[in-house]
Amino acid sequence: VRDETGKEFTDISYEKSVGEGIAKITINRPERRNAFRPHTIKELIRAFNDARDDSSVGVIILTGKGTKGFCSGGDQALRSSDGYADFESFGRLNVLDLQVQIRRLPKPVIAMVAGYAVGGGHVLHMVCDLTIAADNAVFGQTGAKVGSFDAGYGSSIMSRLVGPKKAREMWFLSRFYNAYEAEKMGLVNVVVPLDKLEMETLKWCREILRNSPTAIRVLKSALNAVDDGHAGLQELGGNATLIFYGTEEANEGKKAYMERRRPDFAKFPRRP
Numbered sequence: 001v002r003d004e005t006g007k008e009f010t011d012i013s014y015e016k017s018v019g020e021g022i023a024k025i026t027i028n029r030p031e032r033r034n035a036f037r038p039h040t041i042k043e044l045i046r047a048f049n050d051a052r053d054d055s056s057v058g059v060i061i062l063t064g065k066g067t068k069g070f071c072s073g074g075d076q077a078l079r080s081s082d083g084y085a086d087f088e089s090f091g092r093l094n095v096l097d098l099q100v101q102i103r104r105l106p107k108p109v110i111a112m113v114a115g116y117a118v119g120g121g122h123v124l125h126m127v128c129d130l131t132i133a134a135d136n137a138v139f140g141q142t143g144a145k146v147g148s149f150d151a152g153y154g155s156s157i158m159s160r161l162v163g164p165k166k167a168r169e170m171w172f173l174s175r176f177y178n179a180y181e182a183e184k185m186g187l188v189n190v191v192v193p194l195d196k197l198e199m200e201t202l203k204w205c206r207e208i209l210r211n212s213p214t215a216i217r218v219l220k221s222a223l224n225a226v227d228d229g230h231a232g233l234q235e236l237g238g239n240a241t242l243i244f245y246g247t248e249e250a251n252e253g254k255k256a257y258m259e260r261r262r263p264d265f266a267k268f269p270r271r272p
């Protein structure tokens with residue numbers, strides 16, 4: 001799939017399985033263990049927007065090209081005094097926008113991890129709804145080692161996932177954890193042999209796709225609501241409005257306005 005201007009993606013690939021409801025977004029910089037530059041993130045944001053807007057898509061897989069890396073975070077060669085800079089003279093931390101986008105996206109996003117998920121790449125898998133890990137996966141935060149940190153979701157979500165003590169350990173010591181350690185810590189849902197990774201991920205996708213999209217949409221926003229504060233409540237509340245608009249009661253208000261008459265809500269029950 002090309003981007004909305006018809007151009008080929010350069011830093012990612014984006015595929016949709018016609019008729020199945022699965023989109024797959026792959027970071028395609030394997031020579032850098034799939035480290036991202038600002039351009040990579042811009043392409044990821046476009047692909048995620050497309051998958052969100054495409055009503056035939058029900059689940060999105062985020063992964064990295066090859067078997068050695070899911071994503072190794074920001075491209076350190078492009079790190080500047082104000083973020084990461086590629087084609088522009090100013091730096092960016094647009095990965096933070098991507099994190100918010102994944103978190104608020106009303107469809108499940110599954111991280112399919114082979115190899116390293118470290119630094120900002122580790123944060124990306126954490127903001128996904130589920131993580132399926134290959135047995136060669138390695139997880140960790142390198143920020144304190146390379147003079148960086150993610151004091152947003154990278155800290156708060158981690159603390160929720162693994163607990164406050166373990167989160168401190170991960171950030172303060174910059175250790176790496178293998179797939180089974182990560183599973184024990186609650187960082188990943190399941191570990192499978194590398195050659196079964198894609199098959200297992202598709203199995204999870206298909207199981208999700210058998211279920212009610214609206215139930216899943218509301219559940220995702222409900223599961224995030226407390227942690228995401230006002231933004232979380234807004235997402236959950238938006239779902240309530242979306243569902244309410246489908247009722248006769250809501251429609252009566254709109255119809256009355258359009259017909260320049262008083263709405264008649266008397267016929268609708270005031271439920272206990």
Ligand code: 2NE
Pocket residue numbers: 031032033035068072073074075076077093095116118119120121142143146148149150
């Ligand atoms: C990922 C890891 C552990 C892999 O090690 P290994 O031994 O398997 O591979 P190697 O040889 O280190 O890497 C292969 C090539 O990829 C490049 C390397 O420089 C190397 O290039 P060549 O020598 O072949 O030319 N590469 C890998 N990761 C890169 C990166 N992030 N940026 C640029 N080039 C990278 C090992 O490579 C590693 O530790 N990588 C660095 C991980 C890291 O520290 N990431 C940044 C954390 S900070 C961050 O992501 C961040 C943030 O904290 C806040 C906001 C936004 C971003």
